[in-house]
Amino acid sequence: MKLTGAEILCESLTRLGVREIFGYPGGAILPVYDALGKSKLHHVLVRHEQGATHMADGYARASGGIGVAMATSGPGATNMVTGIATAMMDSSPVVCITGQVSSKVLGSDAFQEIDITGITMPITKHNVVITKAEDIARTIREAFLIANGGRPGPVLVDITKDAQQASADFNWEASEPKLPPKRLRNNHDQAEFDRAVEMLNTAKRPIILAGHGIMVSGAMRAFEQFVRAGNYPVAMTLLGIGCFPANDPLNLGMMGMHGEAWVNNAIQEADLLIAVGMRFDDRVTGDLRTYAKSARKIHIEIDRAEINKNVRVDVALIGDAREVLEKLTPHTETRDHGAWINHIAELKGDSAVRDIQSLPDNGHLYAAHVINDIWKETGGEAIVVTDVGQHQMWEAQYYHHNRPRTLITSGGLGTMGFALPAAIGAKFARPGSEVWVVVGDGGFQMTMSELATIVQEKINVKIAIINNGYLGMVRQWQEFFYDKRYVATPLVAPDFAALANAFGIRGERVTKRAEVVPIIQSARESDETVLIDFRVEQEDSVYPMVAAGASLSDMIRRPNNPLVETATEP
Amino acid sequence: MQTLVAYVENKPGVLNRVSSLARRLAINIDSLTVGPTENEEIARMTIVAHTDERGAHRLEASLEKLVDVLLAENISTRALLERDLALIKVSADQQNRPHLMELIKVFRARVVDVAPESLIIEVSGTVDKIDGLLEVLRPFGVLEMARTGRISMTRGGDLLQPPAAEPVNSELESASSNVT
Numbered sequence: 001m002k003l004t005g006a007e008i009l010c011e012s013l014t015r016l017g018v019r020e021i022f023g024y025p026g027g028a029i030l031p032v033y034d035a036l037g038k039s040k041l042h043h044v045l046v047r048h049e050q051g052a053t054h055m056a057d058g059y060a061r062a063s064g065g066i067g068v069a070m071a072t073s074g075p076g077a078t079n080m081v082t083g084i085a086t087a088m089m090d091s092s093p094v095v096c097i098t099g100q101v102s103s104k105v106l107g108s109d110a111f112q113e114i115d116i117t118g119i120t121m122p123i124t125k126h127n128v129v130i131t132k133a134e135d136i137a138r139t140i141r142e143a144f145l146i147a148n149g150g151r152p153g154p155v156l157v158d159i160t161k162d163a164q165q166a167s168a169d170f171n172w173e174a175s176e177p178k179l180p181p182k183r184l185r186n187n188h189d190q191a192e193f194d195r196a197v198e199m200l201n202t203a204k205r206p207i208i209l210a211g212h213g214i215m216v217s218g219a220m221r222a223f224e225q226f227v228r229a230g231n232y233p234v235a236m237t238l239l240g241i242g243c244f245p246a247n248d249p250l251n252l253g254m255m256g257m258h259g260e261a262w263v264n265n266a267i268q269e270a271d272l273l274i275a276v277g278m279r280f281d282d283r284v285t286g287d288l289r290t291y292a293k294s295a296r297k298i299h300i301e302i303d304r305a306e307i308n309k310n311v312r313v314d315v316a317l318i319g320d321a322r323e324v325l326e327k328l329t330p331h332t333e334t335r336d337h338g339a340w341i342n343h344i345a346e347l348k349g350d351s352a353v354r355d356i357q358s359l360p361d362n363g364h365l366y367a368a369h370v371i372n373d374i375w376k377e378t379g380g381e382a383i384v385v386t387d388v389g390q391h392q393m394w395e396a397q398y399y400h401h402n403r404p405r406t407l408i409t410s411g412g413l414g415t416m417g418f419a420l421p422a423a424i425g426a427k428f429a430r431p432g433s434e435v436w437v438v439v440g441d442g443g444f445q446m447t448m449s450e451l452a453t454i455v456q457e458k459i460n461v462k463i464a465i466i467n468n469g470y471l472g473m474v475r476q477w478q479e480f481f482y483d484k485r486y487v488a489t490p491l492v493a494p495d496f497a498a499l500a501n502a503f504g505i506r507g508e509r510v511t512k513r514a515e516v517v518p519i520i521q522s523a524r525e526s527d528e529t530v531l532i533d534f535r536v537e538q539e540d541s542v543y544p545m546v547a548a549g550a551s552l553s554d555m556i557r558r559p560n561n562p563l564v565e566t567a568t569e570p
Numbered sequence: 571m572q573t574l575v576a577y578v579e580n581k582p583g584v585l586n587r588v589s590s591l592a593r594r595l596a597i598n599i600d601s602l603t604v605g606p607t608e609n610e611e612i613a614r615m616t617i618v619a620h621t622d623e624r625g626a627h628r629l630e631a632s633l634e635k636l637v638d639v640l641l642a643e644n645i646s647t648r649a650l651l652e653r654d655l656a657l658i659k660v661s662a663d664q665q666n667r668p669h670l671m672e673l674i675k676v677f678r679a680r681v682v683d684v685a686p687e688s689l690i691i692e693v694s695g696t697v698d699k700i701d702g703l704l705e706v707l708r709p710f711g712v713l714e715m716a717r718t719g720r721i722s723m724t725r726g727g728d729l730l731q732p733p734a735a736e737p738v739n740s741e742l743e744s745a746s747s748n749v750t
């Protein structure tokens with residue numbers, strides 16, 4: 001069967017199970033758009049190509065499948081860069097398809113020609129230029145294989161316009177992926193495995209560091225069995241949240257810079273760290289010289305390049321988390337670790353009194369209250385997509401996730417503007433799920449144009465803007481480390497409720513604590529998107545905090561009198 | 571200094587990916603040589619990098635993550651044969667020529683071009699040997715030099731061969747598609 005390159009692309013994507021493509025057209029990709037119109041694929045028109053990449057990323061993170069983003073050459077392609085880097089840092093499988101000028105003029109600085117494969121080389125798992133229609137089917141299949149294989153990541157496929165237009169034979173069976181042969185590495189030898197087992201069964205104060213890799217691996221059940229077998233307390237990274245139910249007594253909460261103090265203290269006192277699918281990010285370890293000094297360390301990790309990168313470990317079990325855990329569990333002897341678990345519970349008691357939730361109602365609206373109320377009202381069952389900043393940390397602290405892939409957030413790159421588009425992608429992936437956006441007033445203003453996409457696509461997401469009038473996370477650093485010199489962090493914003501109305505979306509504003517629950521309930525009852533502008537305490541800070549580069553043991557704790565008298569008047 | 575050998579796809583852009591990776595990892599490359607292997611689709615690289623064992627591990631493992639790299643291996647601690655080749659143009663007049671010829675003989679180098687005012691000397695061997703020759707040639711006046719950079723091979727039965735092609739796994743493919 002003869003098809004054009006553009007038709008082959010659409011046919012291939014359909015066969016790979018793609019339903020939605022998030023994109024934005026332009027000259028160099030027009031043949032594909034023409035073919036899209038005749039295909040069964042649904043194209044979601046975004047308002048900025050960055051949004052397309054975040055949507056594809058949100059789709060991938062919510063579903064575990066691959067998100068597809070599309071753009072034209074030149075500025076369309078360069079607008080994708082931030083979204084590609086975001087997906088790369090968090091190991092998210094995204095396939096980006098860009099149009100390119102015709103192969104005949106490649107290299108001539110043609111109109112809207114840009115070397116997007118050169119630009120994205122360090123921020124993609126792989127990228128490739130296609131100049132012939134007959135290469136399209138095979139290359140797209142390879143792109144999908146690469147994006148979601150092993151440690152996932154973004155793949156960019158740049159297709160010249162002449163390849164889109166030319167005709168070629170389409171034969172799915174004959175266009176099997178032909179990736180270069182790889183050496184199969186021995187995952188880990190028996191001696192290493194035995195040492196890990198010995199360490200597991202002799203530890204007195206073990207703690208698991210659970211990361212994003214557990215979700216990637218689909219290892220939730222194997223993980224739970226492993227935890228139960230050894231009765232290990234579990235600490236989670238930001239991206240690990242959801243891999244193990246928050247309401248399980250063995251789940252301690254988040255570790256790291258804004259992790260719970262008892263979790264960090266437990267890590268510092270532990271005699272064994274069992275790291276599973278996490279990469280010891282500097283936000284997790286703090287000062288490496290003082291990190292978990294008394295602990296031996298086991299690292300279960302699929303990517304050899306992560307071993308001993310930041311933290312030197314005693315045993316590395318290289319492989320897929322699920323496979324390794326399933327192999328380990330039968331060798332794990334049950335211990336109750338009672339004294340150790342009780343000790344951690346004592347550490348916890350001290351923190352509870354400092355918790356903002358424990359403060360008497362002083363009429364002020366704190367972000368923590370808002371997020372905790374969203375958690376209670378949604379029963380912890382919603383998919384929450386956050387942006388980057390203070391509200392992101394409060395979400396991690398006050399929304400308790402029991403299921404995997406229900407917290408979607410940019411961790412490694414920390415990309416402001418991620419939440420709104422990623423939530424749209426997540427909603428497409430899981431149309432039956434309730435999706436909440438938790439976003440700051442700063443980050444929302446970066447990609448709020450995607451409200452129009454929501455309206456055009458008739459999407460139902462709930463948007464909670466945590467409006468503190470500041471680039472809050474940066475203001476907090478200025479408060480702590482720059483003598484409260486608030487340079488470039490006070491932030492003017494439009495009336496978000498009115499703005500929503502202008503887009504044809506219901507908008508609400510909340511200034512008092514008593515209004516929070518009713519508005520959440522009313523928003524949940526609606527089957528349309530609702531935007532709520534929560535005017536919260538302006539100068540609140542996220543506690544506890546490990547200053548960048550400080551030891552995990554030195555946490556800045558919430559002061560005893562946190563009532564800062566700066567509540568905004570509406 | 572660490573020595574790695576890599577087998578890569580012999581196609582455009584791969585050298586760029588490899589060098590770009592080293593730059594991203596903040597690893598300084600001392601020399602990088604590429605040449606074809608007996609299989610024309612595969613090229614072999616020798617990478618000599620300014621880094622420690624930990625850095626070399628990171629480079630090796632990261633290289634193997636590149637789709638076009640079939641195998642990468644740190645061979646620094648193995649028994650190695652190493653060769654570098656240099657062409658050195660020295661100024662030579664009638665007077666010092668005999669002295670030069672003597673040195674060339676000592677170093678088992680050879681003269682590959684003769685001109686009235688200069689000679690081109692070809693020398694191959696370890697980096698130390700070439701550095702040594704260079705040292706003694708310097709007083710005569712080194713006008714130009716070109717070096718290939720190091721190529722390395724493990725000795726004897728310690729073989730380092732590219733992996734053989736394997737058929738695609740359709741299970742793997744269906745796992746990576748969105749078909750549910």
Ligand SMILES: Cc1cc2nc3c(=O)[nH]c(=O)nc-3n(C[C@H](O)[C@H](O)[C@H](O)COP(=O)(O)OP(=O)(O)OC[C@H]3O[C@@H](n4cnc5c(N)ncnc54)[C@H](O)[C@@H]3O)c2cc1C
Pocket residue numbers: 089090091150151152210211212213214216217236237238239240254255256257258259276277278279280281283284300301302303306319320321322388389392393410411412413414415473
């Ligand atoms: C403002 C801000 C504050 C932050 N504060 C914190 C904080 O306090 N605490 C915190 O934890 N984070 C924090 N982060 C996030 C932090 O920067 C990192 O993104 C996060 O710690 C990474 O978590 P991870 O290692 O679990 O996930 P990833 O970075 O996604 O790493 C996943 C790891 O799992 C491995 N893997 C993948 N697939 C598999 C598999 N199948 N089997 C086995 N392994 C696999 C990968 O190779 C990788 O090493 C913060 C981010 C921001 C923006």
Ligand SMILES: Cc1ncc(C[n+]2csc(CCOP(=O)(O)OP(=O)(O)O)c2C)c(N)n1
Pocket residue numbers: 387388389390391392413414415416417439440441442443444466468470471472473474
């Ligand atoms: C694109 C981008 N630019 C800058 C930053 C640095 N940064 C991190 S948090 C933050 C403030 C975010 O403010 P806001 O969205 O209002 O959230 P808040 O911290 O107030 O909850 C900034 C500027 C970033 N992470 N991303």
Ligand SMILES: [Mg+2]
Pocket residue numbers: 440441442466467468469470471472
């Ligand atoms: Mg803010």
